[in-house]
Amino acid sequence: MSVQATRAAPFEADRASPSKPGAGFQAIAAVLPYLLGFLMLFVAWHIASVYIVQSVLFPAPAAVFAKAGELAASGVLFEQIGASLQRIAIGFVLGSAIGIPIGLLMGTVPFARKMIEPWTEFLRFIPSVAMITIAVIWFGIGENSKIFLIIYATVFIVTLNTASGVATVSKNKLRAAQALGASRFQIFYLVALPATVPFILTGMRLAMANAFTTIVAAEMIAASDGLGVMLWNGRLYMLVDEIFVSLLSLGILGFTFDRLFRWGILRFAGRFSPVA
Amino acid sequence: MAFVELRDVGKWYAALSGRRSIAVQHFSLTLDRGDFLCLLGPSGCGKTTILSMLAGFEAPSEGQILLDGQAVRAPSRDRGVVFQGDDSLYPWLTAVQNIEFGLRVGGVPAKERRATALDYLDLVGLNGQAEKFPAELSGGMKQRIQIARALANKPKMLLMDEPFGALDAQTRSIMQRELRRIWDATGTTIVFITHDIDEAILLSTRVGVMTAGPGGTLKSVIPIEMTGDRERADPAYGRYYQQVHSDIRDEVAKASSYGRKAA
Numbered sequence: 085m086s087v088q089a090t091r092a093a094p095f096e097a098d099r100a101s102p103s104k105p106g107a108g109f110q111a112i113a114a115v116l117p118y119l120l121g122f123l124m125l126f127v128a129w130h131i132a133s134v135y136i137v138q139s140v141l142f143p144a145p146a147a148v149f150a151k152a153g154e155l156a157a158s159g160v161l162f163e164q165i166g167a168s169l170q171r172i173a174i175g176f177v178l179g180s181a182i183g184i185p186i187g188l189l190m191g192t193v194p195f196a197r198k199m200i201e202p203w204t205e206f207l208r209f210i211p212s213v214a215m216i217t218i219a220v221i222w223f224g225i226g227e228n229s230k231i232f233l234i235i236y237a238t239v240f241i242v243t244l245n246t247a248s249g250v251a252t253v254s255k256n257k258l259r260a261a262q263a264l265g266a267s268r269f270q271i272f273y274l275v276a277l278p279a280t281v282p283f284i285l286t287g288m289r290l291a292m293a294n295a296f297t298t299i300v301a302a303e304m305i306a307a308s309d310g311l312g313v314m315l316w317n318g319r320l321y322m323l324v325d326e327i328f329v330s331l332l333s334l335g336i337l338g339f340t341f342d343r344l345f346r347w348g349i350l351r352f353a354g355r356f357s358p359v360a
Numbered sequence: 361m362a363f364v365e366l367r368d369v370g371k372w373y374a375a376l377s378g379r380r381s382i383a384v385q386h387f388s389l390t391l392d393r394g395d396f397l398c399l400l401g402p403s404g405c406g407k408t409t410i411l412s413m414l415a416g417f418e419a420p421s422e423g424q425i426l427l428d429g430q431a432v433r434a435p436s437r438d439r440g441v442v443f444q445g446d447d448s449l450y451p452w453l454t455a456v457q458n459i460e461f462g463l464r465v466g467g468v469p470a471k472e473r474r475a476t477a478l479d480y481l482d483l484v485g486l487n488g489q490a491e492k493f494p495a496e497l498s499g500g501m502k503q504r505i506q507i508a509r510a511l512a513n514k515p516k517m518l519l520m521d522e523p524f525g526a527l528d529a530q531t532r533s534i535m536q537r538e539l540r541r542i543w544d545a546t547g548t549t550i551v552f553i554t555h556d557i558d559e560a561i562l563l564s565t566r567v568g569v570m571t572a573g574p575g576g577t578l579k580s581v582i583p584i585e586m587t588g589d590r591e592r593a594d595p596a597y598g599r600y601y602q603q604v605h606s607d608i609r610d611e612v613a614k615a616s617s618y619g620r621k622a623a
């Protein structure tokens with residue numbers, strides 16, 4: 085809209101802009117703090133590398149970006165990223181698909197909760213990285229072991245968040261539905277389930293972070309491709325630039341997915357807020 | 361036979377200390393069809409507890425609550441509830457979707473229930489707000505959505521817990537008039553909790569005053585016999601006000617002296 089206005093009547097647009105900034109300006113203002121933050125991160129990195137450490141073991145951002153460009157151009161970088169992301173995606177979807185129904189069951193049926201709790205309470209203290217060796221023995225070094233590990237890294241966090249979400253639905257919301265004539269089943273899918281959505285999404289967001297940690301560790305130990313392999317080969321052959329490229333990729337990927345999730349929560353589920 | 365009968369009802373909870381904490385005790389009252397009872401009492405005396413037992417959310421620890429001679433066992437769409445506070449609305453539904461919730465679970469076709477819901481939205485003075493979510497509405501507006509939601513279900517009995525507490529004086533008096541009109545037209549039996557003596561006298565057929573809590577009971581029930589439109593200028597209004605006020609004053613004083621002892 086503002087673009088059209090500018091084209092049609094530039095003077096009017098000029099007069100309007102100080103009181104009511106255009107959409108483009110607002111978008112820039114919104115991301116400006118982020119851009120500044122990232123810029124400072126890279127400046128600090130540059131200073132630390134070039135002026136303080138002054139070692140080939142700590143490359144400057146420019147060198148890392150150059151290496152990243154090189155790896156991207158040859159397609160190697162995207163192959164590795166793709167391999168890791170595919171494992172995360174499959175494991176994460178499966179883990180959530182298992183965790184959500186179990187969490188809902190635990191939150192709704194006290195008997196089920198008491199029965200399942202020993203499992204979740206026991207297993208969630210065994211970190212997924214501790215399961216790598218057994219996963220490799222069970223499933224080999226192919227895709228299955230990594231997917232198993234991501235499922236393992238996802239399922240408990242999603243289950244527990246879902247269950248606690250169901251448990252925190254305010255009493256009056258359930259009572260209101262009862263007094264309005266809702267059946268138990270209607271109360272479940274029209275009240276308890278939607279009220280739990282933000283908790284499910286929060287659980288998935290935390291699980292996503294966990295999945296990133298797990299995949300790197302698993303790939304370092306047992307895989308032929310992926311960002312973890314890039315890290316490990318970097319150590320073996322002293323390719324410090326490549327190590328930094330994969331670290332940078334992990335940071336950017338993690339940040340991007342987390343933002344996407346947050347955006348999704350706000351965009352699609354903001355009004356599902358349990359407190360309002 | 362009385363429509364509703366509370367026989368020596370008491371309710372207690374297991375307190376964290378292990379002892380039981382008494383919320384309300386020895387509460388006896390009968391309601392006839394079409395009664396409009398206002399319940400007054402100091403904070404913490406057990407008004408909400410009585411209401412949630414009448415609704416069937418909680419069972420009495422002792423005594424009995426009978427409805428048409430049958431013990432109340434579970435909530436029912438025959439007893440509509442307006443809750444204290446606004447955490448009972450569904451934040452993922454719009455105002456009009458909240459209002460039509462009861463009709464929706466009752467299987468009323470979408471078009472029909474939407475039309476009914478919009479009528480009730482109008483009735484509580486919120487037309488034009490149909491598509492807003494609860495988070496976008498003020499406290500008083502949310503309260504009115506709750507009232508519309510309960511009314512749209514056309515319950516035989518309305519249980520209202522300080523429903524007009526969050527409203528400004530103007531809206532409050534409009535809503536009072538509307539509630540009187542609905543009560544007149546439908547003959548719904550109403551139990552209405554309030555802290556406002558004026559409101560109780562303008563609305564009800566009987567005013568119940570409770571003793572100070574915790575563990576309050578019914579102290580007195582004063583029938584309000586004013587004919588026609590109720591006016592504050594009516595000399596009877598003044599007499600009732602005095603009577604209710606003197607009953608409740610001592611209890612509020614007791615309640616606040618408990619507070620001081622506890623502090």
Ligand SMILES: Nc1ncnc2c1ncn2[C@@H]1O[C@H](COP(=O)(O)OP(=O)(O)OP(=O)(O)O)[C@@H](O)[C@H]1O
Nearest residue numbers: 373382383402403404405406407408409410573574
């Ligand atoms: N679930 C509960 N567990 C323990 N104690 C409770 C519970 N619900 C109410 N009580 C206690 O019962 C007493 C009566 O509570 P109730 O909510 O009925 O008071 P009220 O008259 O509605 O007060 P207010 O005017 O402040 O709303 C209070 O002392 C309260 O602490």
Ligand SMILES: [Mg+2]
Nearest residue numbers: 407408444521
């Ligand atoms: Mg109360």
